[in-house]
Amino acid sequence: MMLASGINSREVATSWPNPECHRIVNVFNTDTIDTIDVLITTFAALRIRGGPNFHPGACHRGIMLETPDTLEQHFETRKVLLRGNGPFAWKVQYVPGSLDSWRDLVMAKRAVEQDQNSYPELNGFVHQQRMVLFYDVAYLMGKDESQYPRDRVHWSKLEVEEIKREGLFYFALGKFLHENRAAASKLSDRHTMSRIAKS
Numbered sequence: 001m002m003l004a005s006g007i008n009s010r011e012v013a014t015s016w017p018n019p020e021c022h023r024i025v026n027v028f029n030t031d032t033i034d035t036i037d038v039l040i041t042t043f044a045a046l047r048i049r050g051g052p053n054f055h056p057g058a059c060h061r062g063i064m065l066e067t068p069d070t071l072e073q074h075f076e077t078r079k080v081l082l083r084g085n086g087p088f089a090w091k092v093q094y095v096p097g098s099l100d101s102w103r104d105l106v107m108a109k110r111a112v113e114q115d116q117n118s119y120p121e122l123n124g125f126v127h128q129q130r131m132v133l134f135y136d137v138a139y140l141m142g143k144d145e146s147q148y149p150r151d152r153v154h155w156s157k158l159e160v161e162e163i164k165r166e167g168l169f170y171f172a173l174g175k176f177l178h179e180n181r182a183a184a185s186k187l188s189d190r191h192t193m194s195r196i197a198k199s
Contacts, residue, residue, distance in 0.1 A: 028059075062078070074107065101155070125188065129184075130148060
């Protein structure tokens with residue numbers, strides 16, 4: 001598809017011999033005449049010991065077409081590509097109507113569950129604590145939308161407009177609670193939450 005669009009692309013797969021993978025990456029690293037526009041790889045190939053080693057400045061844009069299983073894998077992958085100097089643009093691509101949104105939610109939930117002991121001052125305020133934790137995950141991933149409301153709906157509803165708006169709302173609430181944890185008790189009744197949502 002990329003070749004048909006005039007984009008010179010190569011790929012690196014974990015099943016290939018290591019010398020061949022390194023040869024392709026080295027061509028990409030030292031390419032001055034745009035022999036390779038795009039290098040396609042996988043999470044597995046980027047994470048293995050002795051995997052692709054990108055030179056500083058060789059790669060300026062990353063497009064993630066698959067959601068990793070954990071937030072740690074997400075950042076490990078980004079680190080490999082961010083070794084370069086200069087500006088770097090990162091885009092996470094989702095296919096509407098697919099399970100991409102669900103996989104993204106699963107990754108966020110795993111991160112939240114691993115971090116449940118954070119913010120001990122919010123113990124007893126379960127929903128508020130989860131709002132902050134989901135905010136943290138969204139912030140770390142460079143998003144402005146929380147996955148918190150998606151945790152309560154069927155996967156087929158993850159992309160509806162109402163849930164997207166709620167994601168923006170809970171991102172803002174999570175940020176507020178992150179900065180003002182003592183306010184958690186004020187957000188514990190439905191009337192207050194409803195009033196905030198309407199404002």
